[in-house]
Amino acid sequence: xxxxxxxxxxxxxxxxxxxxxxxxxxxxxxxxxxxxxxxxxxxxxxxxxxxxxxxxxxxxxxxxxxxxxxxxxxxxxxxxxxxxxxxxxxxxxxxxxxxxxxxxxxxxxxxxxxxxxxxxxxxxxxxxxxxxxxxxxxxxxxxxxxxxxxxxxxxxxxxxxxxxxxxxxxxxxxxxxxxxxxxxxxxxxxxxxxxxxxxxxxxxxxxxxxxxxxxxxxxxxxxxxxxxxxxxxxxxxxxxxxxxxxxxxxxx
Amino acid sequence: xxxxxxxxxxxxxxxxxxxxxxxxxxxxxxxxxxxxxxxxxxxxxxxxxxxxxxxxxxxxxxxxxxxxxxxxxxxxxxxxxxxxxxxxxxxxxxxxxxxxxxxxxxxxxxxxxxxxxxxxxxxxxxxxxxxxxxxxxxxxxxxxxxxxxxxxxxxxxxxxxxxxxxxxxxxxxxxxxxxxxxxxxxxxxxxxxxxxxxxxxxxxxxxxxxxxxxxxxxxxxxxxxxxxxxxxxxxxxxxxxxxxxxxxx
Numbered sequence: 001x002x003x004x005x006x007x008x009x010x011x012x013x014x015x016x017x018x019x020x021x022x023x024x025x026x027x028x029x030x031x032x033x034x035x036x037x038x039x040x041x042x043x044x045x046x047x048x049x050x051x052x053x054x055x056x057x058x059x060x061x062x063x064x065x066x067x068x069x070x071x072x073x074x075x076x077x078x079x080x081x082x083x084x085x086x087x088x089x090x091x092x093x094x095x096x097x098x099x100x101x102x103x104x105x106x107x108x109x110x111x112x113x114x115x116x117x118x119x120x121x122x123x124x125x126x127x128x129x130x131x132x133x134x135x136x137x138x139x140x141x142x143x144x145x146x147x148x149x150x151x152x153x154x155x156x157x158x159x160x161x162x163x164x165x166x167x168x169x170x171x172x173x174x175x176x177x178x179x180x181x182x183x184x185x186x187x188x189x190x191x192x193x194x195x196x197x198x199x200x201x202x203x204x205x206x207x208x209x210x211x212x213x214x215x216x217x218x219x220x221x222x223x224x225x226x227x228x229x230x231x232x233x234x235x236x237x238x239x240x241x242x243x244x245x246x247x248x249x250x251x252x
Numbered sequence: 253x254x255x256x257x258x259x260x261x262x263x264x265x266x267x268x269x270x271x272x273x274x275x276x277x278x279x280x281x282x283x284x285x286x287x288x289x290x291x292x293x294x295x296x297x298x299x300x301x302x303x304x305x306x307x308x309x310x311x312x313x314x315x316x317x318x319x320x321x322x323x324x325x326x327x328x329x330x331x332x333x334x335x336x337x338x339x340x341x342x343x344x345x346x347x348x349x350x351x352x353x354x355x356x357x358x359x360x361x362x363x364x365x366x367x368x369x370x371x372x373x374x375x376x377x378x379x380x381x382x383x384x385x386x387x388x389x390x391x392x393x394x395x396x397x398x399x400x401x402x403x404x405x406x407x408x409x410x411x412x413x414x415x416x417x418x419x420x421x422x423x424x425x426x427x428x429x430x431x432x433x434x435x436x437x438x439x440x441x442x443x444x445x446x447x448x449x450x451x452x453x454x455x456x457x458x459x460x461x462x463x464x465x466x467x468x469x470x471x472x473x474x475x476x477x478x479x480x481x482x483x484x485x486x487x488x489x490x491x492x493x494x495x496x497x498x499x500x501x
Contacts, residue, residue: 056367059371061371083373088371088372089367089368091364091368092364093363093364095363095364095365095367096365097365097369098360098363098365099356108372108374109372109373112379113373113374114276157368157372161372
């Protein structure tokens with residue numbers, strides 16, 4: 001994926017043999033996959049399948065029991081190496097700091113690391129909020145925003161980092177279908193405009209098939225299949241078919 | 253609590269290592285400082301007045317009965333400066349401020365705000381713990397000075413107006429001046445500084461290790477207050493031993 005100026009900003013991501021247990025219970029049971037620079041890679045699976053734990057490993061919030069994670073072919077063995085690459089995680093809840101205004105939340109990274117003067121930060125914050133379609137929320141507190149607006153503000157906060165890899169944790173959970181579409185379009189638009197590598201963890205089938213370059217289906221801590229949306233739809237594995245076609249049974 | 257002593261010590265050490273970041277975090281330190289002052293000043297006032305009043309009420313009549321009425325000011329002043337003001341203020345602050353710290357940081361932990369900080373390469377110790385510990389370690393000794401003065405005044409009022417004592421203000425404060433030395437007030441302040449660090453670190457530690465949603469936040473708040481008070485009382489005994497040993501009395 002290339003940006004309009006023809007230069008890809010995204011990084012490649014390789015996960016090899018990743019394993020993780022909590023209290024003796026193995027949650028991730030040896031996961032392998034590769035994400036190409038600029039790709040939108042979706043990890044889909046039912047609740048409790050280990051998706052969010054996997055994301056925490058990728059961003060360095062959890063140490064793995066075994067396996068390795070490589071970004072641009074460099075093993076991420078310490079937070080210092082991870083910090084070389086600009087990675088952002090959009091949390092399921094948005095995770096905006098409730099004691100700060102939306103504007104302060106979005107500009108927090110720049111302000112705390114003293115990367116720009118205050119007036120420049122204010123300009124960037126306004127620009128990033130506009131990028132995600134949020135206006136007049138600069139001085140509002142996160143508690144005053146709707147669920148969809150919180151997620152868009154969280155995306156704006158992630159964009160301020162100018163990420164090379166952006167991870168989305170259940171970006172459409174708790175959202176109505178229209179807001180989910182807006183978030184999905186936002187993910188596509190950001191990817192098109194910036195060339196950022198995107199990894200989306202979701203159990204929302206519509207979102208997954210709407211935005212993915214490739215999809216990995218995860219179940220009980222293992223990857224069941226990886227492929228393009230069309231390839232995944234054709235995959236005959238009963239677990240995949242069951243997940244893809246799960247629906248209410250109503251008598252007519 | 254004792255399982256966590258190692259973690260609490262580690263958090264203390266990491267906070268010490270973060271001290272060079274104080275200037276960058278100064279606005280948060282001021283914010284926390286004023287919040288502690290605003291939240292506590294009235295309660296400190298009321299509590300201290302009645303501590304002084306009660307000590308005078310308990311000791312005064314007995315001492316007057318034995319013709320020691322002129323020493324009531326000294327007894328009340330010494331007890332408040334050395335022991336009661338620092339310990340009672342520490343208990344008050346543990347309940348009022350320590351609980352709030354544990355609840356706020358615990359809620360940030362449960363709702364992934366601390367994870368969000370870490371993903372932005374912002375150290376939660378520098379961002380959350382350092383300002384709170386610094387603010388409380390400045391605020392508590394200041395509140396203790398205030399508490400000592402109000403406590404003395406409370407003792408003097410009761411000693412003066414209680415019909416069993418009727419000790420004039422001049423006599424009360426003259427005796428207090430004779431008995432209480434600057435060293436006693438300094439001992440109280442030294443104790444309060446140690447107590448403030450204990451309350452700050454223990455409360456922040458409880459917040460940072462909160463798990464289990466809203467119930468977990470409740471548990472953390474309770475643990476923060478109880479553990480702080482236990483450690484304050486234990487440390488008070490040790491500090492009293494050490495300070496008495498080095499006293500010039």
